[in-house]
Amino acid sequence: xxxxxxxxxxxxxxxxxxxxAVLLLATIVVYPVFDLVRTSFYQLNLTTGLLHPRFTGLANxxxxxxxxxxxxxxxxxxxxxxxSVPSALVTGLALALLADQVKGARWFVRLALLxxxxxxxxxxxLVFHWFFDYRLGIVNDILVRMGLSALQWLxxxxxxxxxxxxxxxxKTSAFVAMILLAxxxxxxxxxxxxAEIDGAGTLTKFRYITLPMLRxxxxxxxxxxxxTSIQTxxxxxxxxxxxxxxxxxxxxMFVRKTSIDFLDFxxxxxxxxxxxxxxxxxxxVYLKHVQRDAPEG
Numbered sequence: 121x122x123x124x125x126x127x128x129x130x131x132x133x134x135x136x137x138x139x140x141a142v143l144l145l146a147t148i149v150v151y152p153v154f155d156l157v158r159t160s161f162y163q164l165n166l167t168t169g170l171l172h173p174r175f176t177g178l179a180n181x182x183x184x185x186x187x188x189x190x191x192x193x194x195x196x197x198x199x200x201x202x203x204s205v206p207s208a209l210v211t212g213l214a215l216a217l218l219a220d221q222v223k224g225a226r227w228f229v230r231l232a233l234l235x236x237x238x239x240x241x242x243x244x245x246l247v248f249h250w251f252f253d254y255r256l257g258i259v260n261d262i263l264v265r266m267g268l269s270a271l272q273w274l275x276x277x278x279x280x281x282x283x284x285x286x287x288x289x290x291k292t293s294a295f296v297a298m299i300l301l302a303x304x305x306x307x308x309x310x311x312x313x314x315a316e317i318d319g320a321g322t323l324t325k326f327r328y329i330t331l332p333m334l335r336x337x338x339x340x341x342x343x344x345x346x347x348t349s350i351q352t353x354x355x356x357x358x359x360x361x362x363x364x365x366x367x368x369x370x371x372x373m374f375v376r377k378t379s380i381d382f383l384d385f386x387x388x389x390x391x392x393x394x395x396x397x398x399x400x401x402x403x404x405v406y407l408k409h410v411q412r413d414a415p416e417g
Contacts, residue, residue, distance in 0.1 A: 153396070160390035166383035173386065180390035190391065192366055193374040199281065200356075200370065201349040204288040208345055209338065211289060212296025219297065220304045233301070236294040245358025248287035249274070252359075274360055277367035284356050284368055291355065292348070296341045303337030304330070343406045350399050371395050 160180055162173035184190055219229045236244075251258050252273035260270035273279045307330065315325050353372035356362065362369030362377075369377075375395065379388030 156389050156396075157393050159386060160393045162386045164384075164386040166385070176386070180387050181394070183387060184390055184394060189366060189369075190371075190374060193369050193371050196281075196368060197350060197352065197371045200285060200288065200352055201346065203281075203285045204292065205342065205345045205349050207285070207289045208293040208296050209341060211293035212341065213300055213334075213338075215293060215297035216300035216304055219301050230298065230301070233294050233297050236291050237298075239291070241291070241354030242358045244287055244291050245355040248283060248290075248355070249359045252279075252283040275364050277364055280360050280364065280368050284359055287355050287359065288349075288352065292345060296345060299341045299344075300334060300337050303334045307333045339406050343403055346402045346406070347399050350395065350402065371398075 159173070161175060161177060163176045163179070164173040215233060219233060222229050250256065252260075254260060254270060254272055254274070257273070259273065264270055271279055273283050311329050311333075312325055315329060320328070351372050352370045353376065356368050356370055357373055360368045362373050371391070372395070375388055375391045378384050378391060382388075
């Protein structure tokens with residue numbers, strides 16, 4: 121069907137209005153990603169005196185898949201993701217359910233929930249580093265007062281993982297709670313009223329009303345938490361700097377060490393590209409569930 125002159129003019133105007141946003145997006149997102157991928161196909165290591173990039177094809181990626189340190193960093197990142205994402209979701213859901221019961225001063229409740237999320241990541245890492253310090257930490261002080269022995273929290277790989285996970289869960293559960301609280305407050309109240317008339321209890325209403333209606337909000341929270349978990353850097357860096365050894369070194373920390381400390385920009389770009397692909401794959405899994413649950417129309 122042919123468009124009228126007015127419709128064509130409005131369409132051209134729409135394209136012109138969108139052009140600045142498209143150019144800005146291309147400048148700050150598309151070009152850096154393109155340049156990152158392009159650099160990953162070159163050898164560019166300033167510590168070897170190679171100041172000009174040399175094309176090596178997939179050599180950096182082949183090196184990555186044979187790098188045992190990369191495998192250890194990937195396993196550490198996956199372990200932190202497996203521990204922190206479900207825990208933050210459960211904790212955030214509990215906080216959202218409690219906050220939803222508050223009838224007055226909801227602005228204060230939202231502010232209290234956002235306080236952990238508003239704190240800088242490095243600051244949270246430093247605070248929890250002090251919490252788990254062997255000599256001065258409050259955790260060991262409590263253990264000693266209870267008649268137990270002080271633990272080397274940050275010198276043991278297993279205990280360091282526990283401390284980092286607790287810090288990440290405390291930091292991120294507040295953001296999850298805010299997303300889920302918005303979902304809770306959008307559930308129609310008449311559904312609960314009808315269920316109460318039918319004699320449904322609290323657990324029944326939670327299972328058959330709250331959880332199904334919260335599914336989209338839960339998926340959104342999981343998308344954000346999974347992406348940020350894959351990119352975790354600040355809190356482990358501030359608490360252990362990847363130690364003891366490399367046991368708590370995440371992918372982001374390994375990329376930073378390769379690119380900044382060792383000045384191997386080609387290999388670092390390949391590692392960052394692989395991490396970007398992993399984030400995209402994790403996001404696509406969640407988006408498939410979101411699309412499946414979306415109403416047709």
